Amino acid sequence: xxxxPADEVSATIIPTRWVxxxxxxxxxxxxxxxxxxxxxxxxxxSVGRGARVSRLVEDGIRVTIVDERMTRSVLLxxxxxxxxxxxARMVDARFAELEQVVRGQSNYARLLEAxxxxxxxxxxxxxxxxxxxxxxHNMVTQASDALLGAILSWxxxxxxxxxxxxxxxxxxATSVNGVLGRxxxxxxxxxxxHEVTARTLxxxxxxxxxxxxxxxxxxxxxxxxxxxxxxxxANMLLGVYLATGQDAANIVEGSQGITYAxxxxxxxxxxxxxxxxxxxxxxxxxxxxxxxxxxxxxxxxEEREPGENARRLATITxxxxxxxxxxxxxxxxxxxxxxxxHVAFERTPSRPARGNQA
Numbered sequence: 233x234x235x236x237p238a239d240e241v242s243a244t245i246i247p248t249r250w251v252x253x254x255x256x257x258x259x260x261x262x263x264x265x266x267x268x269x270x271x272x273x274x275x276x277x278s279v280g281r282g283a284r285v286s287r288l289v290e291d292g293i294r295v296t297i298v299d300e301r302m303t304r305s306v307l308l309x310x311x312x313x314x315x316x317x318x319x320a321r322m323v324d325a326r327f328a329e330l331e332q333v334v335r336g337q338s339n340y341a342r343l344l345e346a347x348x349x350x351x352x353x354x355x356x357x358x359x360x361x362x363x364x365x366x367x368x369h370n371m372v373t374q375a376s377d378a379l380l381g382a383i384l385s386w387x388x389x390x391x392x393x394x395x396x397x398x399x400x401x402x403x404x405a406t407s408v409n410g411v412l413g414r415x416x417x418x419x420x421x422x423x424x425x426h427e428v429t430a431r432t433l434x435x436x437x438x439x440x441x442x443x444x445x446x447x448x449x450x451x452x453x454x455x456x457x458x459x460x461x462x463x464x465x466a467n468m469l470l471g472v473y474l475a476t477g478q479d480a481a482n483i484v485e486g487s488q489g490i491t492y493a494x495x496x497x498x499x500x501x502x503x504x505x506x507x508x509x510x511x512x513x514x515x516x517x518x519x520x521x522x523x524x525x526x527x528x529x530x531x532x533x534e535e536r537e538p539g540e541n542a543r544r545l546a547t548i549t550x551x552x553x554x555x556x557x558x559x560x561x562x563x564x565x566x567x568x569x570x571x572x573x574h575v576a577f578e579r580t581p582s583r584p585a586r587g588n589q590a
Contacts, residue, residue, distance in 0.1 A: 248475050248522075249276045250529075254283040254555060255292025259547045263287070266552045267526045268471030275467055275556065278563075281432065282555025288428045293551040297543055299417040301344055302368035302510075303409075304376040305358040307397030308383070308390040315389040316355040320348035322388060323357055333382045334375045340364035340538055341375045347412060349399060355390060356399040357383075358412065364538035367415070367479065367512030369402070403481045405488055410459040414485065415510035416543065418550035421503035422558070429500050433562035437493075437500035440558075443565055444493040444502075460488040463564075465506065468556040472549045475526050477517030482510040491557055504554045511549060513541040 246269040253263035266283075268275060286292045310316040323330070323346050334343040345360040359379060361372050376395050384392060401408055409415075429437055452461040466487035473480045485508045494501040513532045517523060527533050530548060532541045 246474055247271065247273065251276055251280045251552075251555075252283045253287070254548070254551050255286040255289070256295055256547065256551045257291050258294040258296050260295065260544065262531075263292075264530065264548055264551075266472065266530070266548060267475035268468070268552075269474035270467070270471045272467065275471060278559040279468060279471075279552060279556040281559040281562075282557075285424060285428060285432050285558065286422065286551070286555065288432060289422060289424055291423070293420050293422045293554050295418060295420045295547045295550050297416055297418050297546060299413050300362065300415070300539070300543065300546075301360040301413050302363045302372050303358055303360045303400045303412070303414045304372040304395070305356050305397045305399035305401075306376050306380050306383075306395055307393030308355040308357070308380075309393045310353045310355060310390045312353050313350055316350045316353055319355055319383070319388045319390045320350060320357070322386060323348060323383065326386070330379055330382060333378050334361065337378045338371060338375055340366065341368070341371045343375070343379075345412075354393065354397075356397045358399050358408070360413065362539065363512075365513045365540075365542040366515045367482070367510050367542070369479065370515070401485070403484045405458045405460070405484055407459050409485050409508040410488060413507065415482070415508040416506075416546040418506045418509050418546055419503060420506075420550040420554040421501070422554065423496065423499050423501050425499040429562075433558070435562045435565040437495045439565040440500055440502065440561055441493040441495050443561055444491055447561075447564070448491050458488060459507070460490070462487070462489050462491045462504065463557055463560050465489050465504070465553050465557065468553045469509075469549065472552055473511070475523075476511070476513075476530070476532075476545065477520060477523035477527070478511055479516070486510055489553075491561070502554070502558055504550065504557050506550055506553060509546050509549060511542060511545045513545055 248267050248269040250265045250267050252265040255263050331343045334341050342362045344362055347358045349356045359376055363371050448461040466483045469483045469486050489506040492503045513527055532545045
């Protein structure tokens with residue numbers, strides 16, 4: 233039996249190392265070191281190799297944030313589909329009123345979209361919001377509660393079903409997040425000269441491109457992957473999420489993404505598209521000292537317009553994902569290299585994390 237009270241909070245130690253710097257352009261124009269919290273210690277030198285490549289390329293890793301939103305889908309019940317359809321049309325017709333409901337109960341949440349789906353007598357309404365610097369889970373739930381109250385006050389033939397109907401879709405591997413968006417949609421890309429690919433990655437543009445097609449695209453397809461074709465986005469995401477106080481369960485949808493590569497005359501074009509990257513710089517977990525230190529060192533604690541600090545963190549995270557994805561795929565083009573690296577690094581006693589480990 234435990235000698236500690238059930239409500240006592242303790243700490244779990246996860247080895248963390250700062251890797252980089254990573255050269256980032258596009259939405260940022262900086263070189264940034266990144267913290268990775270992980271028990272899989274070979275991840276540090278692997279991401280570090282990708283970071284080294286970024287510093288050998290003039291434009292580094294270019295990151296573009298294409299969209300940003302957080303969603304919650306409410307569930308309403310009706311006697312039949314006709315009543316559900318009438319309610320859905322009313323949601324569209326009175327959307328401006330719903331926007332004001334959200335503004336009236338939150339300083340940062342703003343209603344962007346309402347997308348309805350009817351299944352039998354069930355009405356699902358997927359609301360999308362902007363949430364400032366918060367990842368927004370609680371913010372959108374509170375806003376959706378208020379929206380449900382408004383809709384139910386209209387005298388329609390529908391009743392409360394749930395504040396979350398799984399059409400959101402939170403922490404589940406689904407297609408809807410990729411199609412309609414959840415979190416920040418980020419694209420990270422790099423063009424690596426052939427000589428850098430050969431010297432630093434010990435491979436060629438053709439080998440990497442072939443592997444991306446055969447492993448990530450074809451292999452993922454026959455495995456039945458859901459809008460996902462990548463080698464290991466989850467590894468980098470979890471490392472950043474744990475170090476920066478994110479809800480780590482969001483790697484479920486966050487790791488759905490597509491790696492793409494091309495052989496070009498001037499080098500290897502390599503990109504990672506993350507359609508639902510969910511991060512925040514305020515909210516639960518951000519008060520912890522190690523998280524505050526990490527976010528400050530990442531430059532995500534500056535006085536900026538709402539949303540800019542979280543956008544910065546998303547940009548850095550996307551670049552980190554590319555570094556690890558590029559390095560792993562390059563290693564897998566060479567027989568035995570992946571396992572040799574794991575044996576070498578996992579059997580070497582880990583040293584205390586400090587400084588530039590790239």
